[in-house]
Amino acid sequence: MSLEEKLHTDMVAALKARDSELVTTLRMAIGALKNEKVAGKSARELTEADEVAVLQREVRTRKDSAQAYTDGNRPELAAKELAEADVIARYLPAMLGDDELDALVAEELAAAEAAAGEKPTMRQMGAIMKAVNARVAGRADGSAVAAKVKAALA
The missing domain is CATH 1.20.5 (Single alpha-helices involved in coiled-coils or other helix-helix interfaces)
Incomplete structure (x- = not known):
């Protein structure tokens, strides 16, 4: 099962559980993967390494946004971005010590x-x-x- 398929399966489960925040985050992650597939001159299939790289980029983007919100004195938005980053990070391989x-x-x-x-x-x-x-x-x-x-x- 590819990473995108796992995200989709979990999104369907979150839809059934009526967890709107999780659904929104997973939809954004799936959208980022689909955008990467069609980026460039022709559509292509993503390898597992490509999928991991896209999700890492999404986590990094959310952490950067959270830092900007913190600097702008908007802790509620920073907390939302960090929560999204944590959800996406669950699908990444374990980090090395x-x-x-x-x-x-x-x-x-x-x-x-x-x-x-x-x-x-x-x-x-x-x-x-x-x-x-x-x-x-x-x-x-x-x-x-x-x-x-x-x-x-x-």
């Missing part, structure tokens, strides 16, 4: 050192980031990965 992320960064640094024959420098940060991001596949925030790689190279 700090220890797991540190281990992945260490493995990629060791691989880069073995390939180059010397300890990697900040010049290789981009290549190491690319390798780590490919392995975490949406289970860690990009800024957290960048911070870990930068700290390991320093």
Whole structure:
């Protein structure tokens, strides 16, 4: 069952339960997935990684909106955005912990050192980031990965 199908099934259940807030949030998430399918010159099917990326973008958008509402002294709207972000986040894969992320960064640094024959420098940060991001596949925030790689190279 694809992520979109799971969202649709849960939306139908929420409709039957008359949970209007959940229905609205799930409809927005399904809409974002459908928009991504038809974006570009031709329609395409989304892979699971594409679906996860779209949902991560939706969560990030809602958290940014919540921060803007908080800064604008609108806590009720910020709470609504955070609640929507929490609902969408339930459909994302579990995030990696700090220890797991540190281990992945260490493995990629060791691989880069073995390939180059010397300890990697900040010049290789981009290549190491690319390798780590490919392995975490949406289970860690990009800024957290960048911070870990930068700290390991320093």
